[in-house]
Amino acid sequence: MSERDPTSDKPSADIVMLGRCPMCKKRATLDYRPFCSKRCADLDLAKWIGGSYAIPAEETDLSEADMIDPSAEH
Numbered sequence: 001m002s003e004r005d006p007t008s009d010k011p012s013a014d015i016v017m018l019g020r021c022p023m024c025k026k027r028a029t030l031d032y033r034p035f036c037s038k039r040c041a042d043l044d045l046a047k048w049i050g051g052s053y054a055i056p057a058e059e060t061d062l063s064e065a066d067m068i069d070p071s072a073e074h
């Protein structure tokens with residue numbers, strides 16, 4: 001077979017497995033995958049927490065407005 005060193009293939013295979021950070025598109029790291037750093041991991045977490053809090057609050061507001069709207073308009 002060829003003289004290719006199997007150990008030289010390992011680092012590149014690691015990069016392919018880790019992929020890229022979805023926040024800034026940098027190369028992801030083992031410690032914070034799929035992110036590149038703790039900052040990007042925290043940013044993504046904050047995005048999810050902020051979204052789940054914002055949606056129920058808006059829904060409550062909409063149903064309240066919906067109850068008032070029919071009697072006020074018609």
Ligand SMILES: [Zn+2]
Nearest residue numbers: 021024036040
């Ligand atoms: Zn990143």
